Amino acid sequence: MQKIHIMFSSRPILLSEVIRNLIERQPDMKVAGEVVDPIELIFALRKTPADVVIITPQKVNGNPRICAQLFKEHPALIILIVTAESRAVYIYQSGSPRKQIESPSERTILDAIRRCLQDESANNNKE
Amino acid sequence: MSKASIRIFIADDNCLLLEGLVTMLGEKEDFIVAGTAPNGLKALEQIKDLRPEVALIDIGMPDKDGLEVIQALHQDSPEVKVIILGLIDLTDEIMACIEAGASGYVLKESSFDHLVETIQSVHRNEAFCSPRMAASLFSRIAELTSAGRTQTSLDSVKLTGRELDVINLIAEGISNKEIARRLFIETQTVKNHVHNILEKLQLHSRFEAVQYARERKLLNKK
Numbered sequence: 001m002q003k004i005h006i007m008f009s010s011r012p013i014l015l016s017e018v019i020r021n022l023i024e025r026q027p028d029m030k031v032a033g034e035v036v037d038p039i040e041l042i043f044a045l046r047k048t049p050a051d052v053v054i055i056t057p058q059k060v061n062g063n064p065r066i067c068a069q070l071f072k073e074h075p076a077l078i079i080l081i082v083t084a085e086s087r088a089v090y091i092y093q094s095g096s097p098r099k100q101i102e103s104p105s106e107r108t109i110l111d112a113i114r115r116c117l118q119d120e121s122a123n124n125n126k127e
Numbered sequence: 128m129s130k131a132s133i134r135i136f137i138a139d140d141n142c143l144l145l146e147g148l149v150t151m152l153g154e155k156e157d158f159i160v161a162g163t164a165p166n167g168l169k170a171l172e173q174i175k176d177l178r179p180e181v182a183l184i185d186i187g188m189p190d191k192d193g194l195e196v197i198q199a200l201h202q203d204s205p206e207v208k209v210i211i212l213g214l215i216d217l218t219d220e221i222m223a224c225i226e227a228g229a230s231g232y233v234l235k236e237s238s239f240d241h242l243v244e245t246i247q248s249v250h251r252n253e254a255f256c257s258p259r260m261a262a263s264l265f266s267r268i269a270e271l272t273s274a275g276r277t278q279t280s281l282d283s284v285k286l287t288g289r290e291l292d293v294i295n296l297i298a299e300g301i302s303n304k305e306i307a308r309r310l311f312i313e314t315q316t317v318k319n320h321v322h323n324i325l326e327k328l329q330l331h332s333r334f335e336a337v338q339y340a341r342e343r344k345l346l347n348k349k
Contacts, residue, residue, distance in 0.1 A: 012214065012235035014242065018147025025150070087140055106146045 004117060005032035008054035009041055010082075015056055022106055028114070038066050045074055052113055054080045060090065067092045078116045080109065091116060133250045134161040136179035138170035138196070139212065140188050144235075148183070151239060158246070167191025171199050174207055181246050183233075186213045186220070194227055201228030208249045218263040231255060284327050291345060293320040298337045298346050 006023050008031075010016040016034065023029045032050040035041055041053055053070065060083050067079050071094040079092040082104070089101040089109055093116065101108050135158055139145040145163055152158045161179045164170035167188045174182055182200065186193035193211050200207055210231035211224045221232050230249045233242050237257065248255030256264070286294065289310075296306045303321070307314040321333060330336050340346050 013238055014212075014235040015141070015144050015147075017239045018144055018151065021151055022143075022147055082143055087142065105142050106150075109143070 003028055003030040004052060004113065005030055005048075005050040006052045006054060006113075007032045007034070007041065007044060007048065007050035008056075009035045009038040010054065010056040011036070019054060019056070022110075026110060029110075041066065042069055042073070045070065045077075049074075050077070051117060052078045052080065054082065056082045059083050063092065063098065076120060078113065078120075080113065082109070093120075131157055132159045133157055133181055133246060134159050134177075134179040135246065136160075136162050136164075136170070136174050136177060136182040136207075138164040138167065138182070138188065139185040140165050141185070148242075152243075152246075155243065158243075167193070167196045170196055171203075174200060174204055178204065179207060181208045181210060181230075181250055183210050183212055183242075183246070186211050186224070194223060197224060197227040197229050210245055210249055216259065216263065218267045221260065221263065222267055232260065234260075286324065286327065286345070290320055290324050290327075291340075293317060294324060294336055294340045295346055297321070297333050298340065 004026075006029055008016070008019055008023075010019050020031055020034065023031050033044050033048050035044050038055050038057070041055075045053070055064075055066065057064070060081050064081065070077055070079060071092075075094045077094070081090045081092065082088075083090075087104065089104040089112075091099045091101065091112055099112075101112050135152060137145060137148050137152075137160060139148070142165065145165065149160045149163055153160050162173050162177045164173050167184075168190050170182070170184065170188075171191070184193045184196050188196075191199075193213075197209050197211070200209055205228070208230040209228065210233055211229050213220060213224075213232055213234055214236075216234055216236075224232055231245050231254065233245050234257070241257070245255045292310060293306060296309065301309070303314050303317045307317045310317070321336075324336050325331065325333075328336060328339055330339060337346075
């Protein structure tokens with residue numbers, strides 16, 4: 001089975017450990033890498049490809065610049081932004097408006113990742 | 128259930144962190160997660176019912192912050208040991224939590240293993256904190272001790288009868304010249320008394336001196 005490769009940039013450390021543990025508990029997911037500063041994702045993704053990126057800023061307004069930078073080089077990437085301040089989770093995909101996950105929880109976040117990748121794979125098959 | 132299991136309650140508004148901690152702490156043999164809450168109000172309600180041994184409380188919850196939760200728990204459920212989960216290493220905040228009754232303070236920038244060690248220590252009635260936090264606390268205690276010493280030495284300062292006369296007249300809003308006239312002394316002598324009073328009390332203005340005398344009920348008392 002092809003695993004979903006996830007790279008993340010998360011602070012504080014306790015949240016970062018929780019995210020790593022969550023991914024490692026999923027049989028269909030794998031941690032591709034972890035960086036401290038979200039800007040480092042640009043360089044890390046050049047070395048190690050990933051399907052999904054998770055970023056955990058305090059808050060987010062509109063489309064963060066990092067998303068555009070990452071989509072430029074990795075248009076198929078799925079970016080999840082989990083904000084600590086507004087307790088919201090947003091999904092960004094190149095060329096699509098951002099989606100917000102209602103009632104964010106471990107389950108809804110994992111389901112959203114799997115659904116996005118299935119949709120993407122279905123679209124690729126159509127093409 | 129193991130006999131030695133520690134019953135824990137967790138309150139945090141970050142659902143991902145909350146659920147993750149439930150899973151990770153639940154995997155530890157000596158812990159049982161008795162309950163969780165996404166905000167301070169629910170945490171207080173549930174902790175009263177569930178009576179956990181240790182409660183992990185996020186400092187920055189929206190409706191009732193960690194400090195308010197500790198204060199309420201300290202009154203209603205003093206047997207529950209509270210560990211605050213903080214975001215920033217602020218000595219004042221840590222001191223406020225300790226004064227309010229917290230048994231521990233863990234930065235979210237700490238590792239999960241550190242959190243586990245803190246829970247175990249707090250449960251054994253021991254304090255456990257990082258060397259950096261210990262340094263902050265020592266420096267704060269030193270500040271408070273020094274401030275206390277200064278206060279004690281100021282309280283032991285004795286003003287002379289003539290200095291008390293001067294301070295009483297200053298409190299009435301009278302000028303140095305008028306004070307000199309009323310006390311049958313030179314204006315320069317009044318100035319010298321004011322200078323001596325400020326130096327003895329380590330104050331900077333006549334206003335502060337009057338305030339000092341008023342607080343210690345020295346006015347109209349000779």
